[in-house]
Amino acid sequence: MMLSTSPLSNGIIGQDEALELLNRAVEHPVHAYLFLGPAGSGKRRAARAFAAALLCRNGQCGTCRDCVLTMSGEHPDVSEVERVGAAISVEQASEIVRSASFAPVESDKKVLILDEFHLLNASAAARLLKTIEEPPAGTVFCVLADQLVPDLVTIASRCVRVPFHSVPDRVIADALIAAGIGEEVALEAARAAAGDLDRARLLATDSGLVARREAFASVTHRVNGSGTRVVEIIEELLALIEAASEPLKARQANELAELEIRVAQTGERGAGRKALEERHKRELRRYRTDELRAGLSTVASTYRDRLVQGLEGRRGAEDAAAVDRIIEAIAHLERNPNETLLLQALLLSLPPI
Numbered sequence: 001m002m003l004s005t006s007p008l009s010n011g012i013i014g015q016d017e018a019l020e021l022l023n024r025a026v027e028h029p030v031h032a033y034l035f036l037g038p039a040g041s042g043k044r045r046a047a048r049a050f051a052a053a054l055l056c057r058n059g060q061c062g063t064c065r066d067c068v069l070t071m072s073g074e075h076p077d078v079s080e081v082e083r084v085g086a087a088i089s090v091e092q093a094s095e096i097v098r099s100a101s102f103a104p105v106e107s108d109k110k111v112l113i114l115d116e117f118h119l120l121n122a123s124a125a126a127r128l129l130k131t132i133e134e135p136p137a138g139t140v141f142c143v144l145a146d147q148l149v150p151d152l153v154t155i156a157s158r159c160v161r162v163p164f165h166s167v168p169d170r171v172i173a174d175a176l177i178a179a180g181i182g183e184e185v186a187l188e189a190a191r192a193a194a195g196d197l198d199r200a201r202l203l204a205t206d207s208g209l210v211a212r213r214e215a216f217a218s219v220t221h222r223v224n225g226s227g228t229r230v231v232e233i234i235e236e237l238l239a240l241i242e243a244a245s246e247p248l249k250a251r252q253a254n255e256l257a258e259l260e261i262r263v264a265q266t267g268e269r270g271a272g273r274k275a276l277e278e279r280h281k282r283e284l285r286r287y288r289t290d291e292l293r294a295g296l297s298t299v300a301s302t303y304r305d306r307l308v309q310g311l312e313g314r315r316g317a318e319d320a321a322a323v324d325r326i327i328e329a330i331a332h333l334e335r336n337p338n339e340t341l342l343l344q345a346l347l348l349s350l351p352p353i
Contacts (some may be wrong), residue, residue, distance in 0.1 A: 008049040034173060035164060036161055043144045047079075047113045052066065074314065076106060083119055172186075186204060208240060220302045
């Protein structure tokens with residue numbers, strides 16, 4: 001069975017080129033792969049599927065213990081690494097080197113999935129280079145990055161590149177419709193998901209999606225330079241985002257319950273409760289970041305619409321500057337800033353419409 005036709009690839013859509021490359025790689029894996037493409041394109045899911053295919057003893061079945069534990073992020077021979085601070089630090093890089101030196105526990109291979117490595121600093125890159133270039137026998141690195149930044153270039157040159165692309169809204173909507181979601185809801189969720197199928201699935205059952213989009217769209221009409229007004233707007237927006245995370249929290253509660261059932265039945269914890277809870281925290285952080293990114297993009301589009309109307313002079317310059325500041329704020333979201341402070345500084349600087 002090929003990875004592209006295995007149950008392991010369920011949920012990876014619009015990435016035929018990447019799956020075809022990984023099909024071939026499963027048979028003759030090399031030491032390192034760079035999964036390169038925008039956030040939400042399915043890199044993490046594909047990396048897990050590739051890791052499961054490498055460890056599976058039953059032809060990439062998708063149902064054995066190795067496959068199930070890998071796809072749930074719990075296999076002892078698959079390490080998933082995410083940044084702890086604003087960037088991947090040299091201290092975190094040293095821990096990755098140490099982890100790579102350990103022999104596999106259950107399999108003949110060990111896979112390290114390194115996420116968000118477009119946020120890698122130069123010292124960390126230098127610390128990792130030799131290990132990624134010449135890892136211990138049986139160790140495979142899957143390096144995930146949204147873009148190829150200068151500090152990642154040398155590491156990238158030691159990896160086989162696996163390209164990912166933004167998934168078109170129509171492709172995501174069709175996947176949701178096939179899963180039983182109504183067409184109108186599916187299209188709305190797909191547009192809001194920015195190419196991320198997992199996020200689209202959550203949004204498709206999110207009754208507050210329209211209210212959030214309207215709340216962000218109204219920001220430009222409500223700001224007036226007043227700190228009191230800005231505080232009021234921010235409290236409303238963050239409350240809406242908190243409510244939007246409830247479906248994700250419900251799914252996470254189910255995953256935790258399933259882990260406890262497996263522990264009771266087999267006595268095996270895999271990566272254990274602590275690792276699962278840490279992953280859940282990262283998922284919630286990422287979800288909030290995605291919501292803020294989508295919301296601020298809606299705010300920016302309001303100013304862009306006025307620019308398209310051909311406004312010139314002071315008003316046009318103000319709108320263009322506002323778009324630039326919003327884009328800068330969206331970029332800062334990658335580094336886990338204080339949400340309230342970021343929004344306060346931004347909204348106080350925005351001109352009213």
